[in-house]
Amino acid sequence: MTAVVLGPVVLAANAVDTFVQTFFRGAALGSLYALLALSFVLIFKATQTVNFAEGAMALAGTWFLSMVFVDWDVPGRWLGGPTWLHWCLAVVLAAGMTAAIGLVVERLTIRPLIGQPHFTMAMVTLGLEVVITIIAVDAVHLTPRVLAVPWGTDSFRIGGAIVAWSYLAAIVMAGAAFLWTWRFFKTRAGVAMRATAFDQEAALAQGINVGRVFAISWGVGAAIAALSGIFASMAPWGPSGVASRDGAFFVFRALPAVVLGGLDSVVGALVGGLIIGFAEVFAGQYLADHASILGYGYQQVVPYVVMLIGLLIRPYGMFGTEEVRRV
Amino acid sequence: MRGRPNLYTSYEAETKLFPTATKKVLLGLFLVVLVLMPFDLWVVDQIPVVRFLGDSVWLRLVNRMLIFTIGALGLHILSGLAGQLSLGHAFFGGVGAYTAVLVGGKSSANLWGWGLPMWVWLPAAGVVAAAVGIAVAPTAVRVRGLYLGIVTLGLIFIGLHLSRVFPEIAGPGDLGRKWPRLEMRLWKEESAFIDFSRDGHWLWFDVTKHQKTYFLMLGLVLLMAWFAVNLGRTRTGRALAAIRDRDIAAEIMGVPEYRYKTTAFAISSFYAGVSGALFASFVGQIPPEQWSLRASVTFLAALLIGGMGRISGVFMGCFFVVMSHRFVEEIVDWAKHQAEGDGLFSPVFDLVISRGSGDGGLISVAETALGYPLPASALDEIIYGGLIIVFLLFEPLGMYGIWIKVRNYWKGWPFSY
Numbered sequence: 001m002t003a004v005v006l007g008p009v010v011l012a013a014n015a016v017d018t019f020v021q022t023f024f025r026g027a028a029l030g031s032l033y034a035l036l037a038l039s040f041v042l043i044f045k046a047t048q049t050v051n052f053a054e055g056a057m058a059l060a061g062t063w064f065l066s067m068v069f070v071d072w073d074v075p076g077r078w079l080g081g082p083t084w085l086h087w088c089l090a091v092v093l094a095a096g097m098t099a100a101i102g103l104v105v106e107r108l109t110i111r112p113l114i115g116q117p118h119f120t121m122a123m124v125t126l127g128l129e130v131v132i133t134i135i136a137v138d139a140v141h142l143t144p145r146v147l148a149v150p151w152g153t154d155s156f157r158i159g160g161a162i163v164a165w166s167y168l169a170a171i172v173m174a175g176a177a178f179l180w181t182w183r184f185f186k187t188r189a190g191v192a193m194r195a196t197a198f199d200q201e202a203a204l205a206q207g208i209n210v211g212r213v214f215a216i217s218w219g220v221g222a223a224i225a226a227l228s229g230i231f232a233s234m235a236p237w238g239p240s241g242v243a244s245r246d247g248a249f250f251v252f253r254a255l256p257a258v259v260l261g262g263l264d265s266v267v268g269a270l271v272g273g274l275i276i277g278f279a280e281v282f283a284g285q286y287l288a289d290h291a292s293i294l295g296y297g298y299q300q301v302v303p304y305v306v307m308l309i310g311l312l313i314r315p316y317g318m319f320g321t322e323e324v325r326r327v
Numbered sequence: 328m329r330g331r332p333n334l335y336t337s338y339e340a341e342t343k344l345f346p347t348a349t350k351k352v353l354l355g356l357f358l359v360v361l362v363l364m365p366f367d368l369w370v371v372d373q374i375p376v377v378r379f380l381g382d383s384v385w386l387r388l389v390n391r392m393l394i395f396t397i398g399a400l401g402l403h404i405l406s407g408l409a410g411q412l413s414l415g416h417a418f419f420g421g422v423g424a425y426t427a428v429l430v431g432g433k434s435s436a437n438l439w440g441w442g443l444p445m446w447v448w449l450p451a452a453g454v455v456a457a458a459v460g461i462a463v464a465p466t467a468v469r470v471r472g473l474y475l476g477i478v479t480l481g482l483i484f485i486g487l488h489l490s491r492v493f494p495e496i497a498g499p500g501d502l503g504r505k506w507p508r509l510e511m512r513l514w515k516e517e518s519a520f521i522d523f524s525r526d527g528h529w530l531w532f533d534v535t536k537h538q539k540t541y542f543l544m545l546g547l548v549l550l551m552a553w554f555a556v557n558l559g560r561t562r563t564g565r566a567l568a569a570i571r572d573r574d575i576a577a578e579i580m581g582v583p584e585y586r587y588k589t590t591a592f593a594i595s596s597f598y599a600g601v602s603g604a605l606f607a608s609f610v611g612q613i614p615p616e617q618w619s620l621r622a623s624v625t626f627l628a629a630l631l632i633g634g635m636g637r638i639s640g641v642f643m644g645c646f647f648v649v650m651s652h653r654f655v656e657e658i659v660d661w662a663k664h665q666a667e668g669d670g671l672f673s674p675v676f677d678l679v680i681s682r683g684s685g686d687g688g689l690i691s692v693a694e695t696a697l698g699y700p701l702p703a704s705a706l707d708e709i710i711y712g713g714l715i716i717v718f719l720l721f722e723p724l725g726m727y728g729i730w731i732k733v734r735n736y737w738k739g740w741p742f743s744y
Binding site for chain 2: 044049050109112113116118119120122123124126127128129130131134135252253255256258259263294295296297298300301304305307308311312315316323325
């Protein structure tokens with residue numbers, strides 16, 4: 001299925017260290033899932049469609065970072081100062097470029113279809129997935145690329161537990177994104193987005209520029225997808241990470257998080273992402289003795305199993321709005 | 328009253344399989360052409376331009392297309408008729424394929440297989456897939472729309488994992504294992520009485536294995552399409568359409584939603600299972616990765632490009648989805664020859680085609696085509712993905728919609744109404 005095996009089983013000095021290490025790994029993976037889920041949710045709230053091209057966008061964002069920072073050395077050729085600052089600027093630039101893709105996609109393919117059945121829009125994004133992946137992988141050379149992450153494979157210690165800096169970075173990134181979203185929903189544009197999500201026609205009648213709301217949500221959604229793609233491609237998460245054709249499927253493992261939390265709930269994205277992340281990592285760590293029965297790589301299926309159980313209990317996710325259907 | 332189009336005086340007349348004599352005759356003619364298709368007929372060769380397929384590469388592609396059509400017909404029942412978005416259709420194809428190899432495959436030290444004949448494994452593939460479909464239904468029926476799409480997407484990943492858990496069935500590693508051949512036996516005797524996978528002799532004709540396979544697949548497709556069309560005319564079909572159009576209204580009218588959705592899942596999985604089993608044994612050996620999201624998307628694309636909810640649309644869509652890759656290859660090949668020749672337009676083609684690292688152009692035909700300019704194989708993927716989008720944006724009814732427009736234009740010609 002995927003070449004990305006997220007972290008091998010850790011063997012630390014004692015049980016507590018193992019737990020702490022596993023906890024951080026779970027929190028980091030959960031943060032990445034939550035980030036992706038946030039991106040899905042923002043796009044779903046505005047345009048009522050699941051963006052199946054998210055994986056391709058994450059892939060494109062990761063390529064952009066590699067191109068901007070490694071190949072072109074973009075902020076570095078004009079700016080002095082430390083490399084890590086250049087890297088951060090390059091990340092912002094890559095996210096911005098992916099946001100541009102999101103804007104173009106929204107304007108050309110999604111907006112003409114507003115009001116069509118969700119079936120149609122979901123298929124359009126699946127078509128986009130094919131196109132963007134091919135362009136990102138084949139047109140930009142199918143060679144392994146480096147992201148030149150400033151902290152590389154370094155890690156720090158908490159007691160006896162070893163925690164990679166990348167894990168902490170992922171957690172911080174997700175925290176920042178959710179904080180930003182929380183703040184954003186209080187601004188004028190954010191309120192407009194919430195109103196549009198609630199009722200498009202009513203929002204339009206109130207003078208809200210619904211088209212701009214769509215554009216914002218797709219742009220932001222694509223940028224967040226790029227960020228999660230970048231942070232999922234760092235050292236402990238497999239050598240190629242998202243930046244490979246298989247890696248795009250990493251994103252599909254975040255879909256259970258969205259469904260578990262509810263397709264239209266930001267809180268749900270956070271909680272769902274963390275639950276799925278913890279479930280996957282803890283199952284990978286503590287059920288490893290039974291791997292011969294469960295099969296190699298069983299932890300990658302855990303998200304889907306959790307999702308299926310969750311859906312049996314609550315068909316619209318934990319925080320999702322139940323669909324009110326008019327008769 | 329007779330002879331007026333669109334005038335029906337009874338419900339029976341309206342639900343007739345072939346409402347007009349013209350349709351009957353045309354379909355009959357079409358069937359004759361289909362049967363004669365794989366032969367090199369002397370008569371046909373005398374007509375300029377027109378050629379039947381004969382035993383060519385195209386016939387192999389047609390076989391592939393027919394197998395694919397069976398699966399697409401299944402998805403048509405689930406998505407086109409009952410309106411349920413399923414991204415897990417390939418999973419059921421996989422279930423069918425692995426049932427086939429378990430029942431019909433040969434066993435060895437680390438592989439399971441009972442070596443039973445085709446008349447056992449082919450129906451078994453369908454029935455087991457349908458049973459799995461029924462088992463999945465309790466979860467799938469509870470969720471709607473995109474949630475259903477994501478749940479069924481989960482099936483694919485669970486299926487891929489199961490194929491790794493049971494290497495005894497799926498075969499070791501990424502190569503897969505040998506599938507039973509397409510051949511009819513009574514039981515486990517030595518020689519098959521109809522062998523679709525070897526050249527041979529039927530009546531007075533020499534037929535190759537591909538021609539034999541063609542007739543097997545054609546028969547199966549016609550049978551399954553006939554069933555699918557008829558299903559739409561029965562109580563079950565009307566119930567499914569009612570659920571598709573408005574599920575609450577359907578339930579108020581006394582259509583048990585749960586039961587009919589489960590039925591739709593079962594029937595569509597049956598089709599998928601049969602198609603998967605046939606495909607695997609047609610190819611001979613395939614890895615588990617074959618049953619991926621990509622395959623599911625291809626099924627959906629066939630439905631959407633052809634035209635959602637129409638049997639004729641399913642056929643057109645399958646033709647397009649399976650053949651388009653080959654067409655793109657042929658066109659690129661032709662353009663390459665044009666560019667190399669010294670015709671009037673060869674400079675134009677030379678601009679498009681890139682023949683090496685120094686040569687500019689959009690499409691690469693170099694041996695080791697990697698990266699930009701794109702090789703033809705990547706190009707047709709882009710065209711395929713792009714066409715899905717274009718059809719959805721501009722012609723939601725797909726090729727069927729185009730056909731209706733063309734037909735109506737000529738129907739009213741020279742008037743535009």
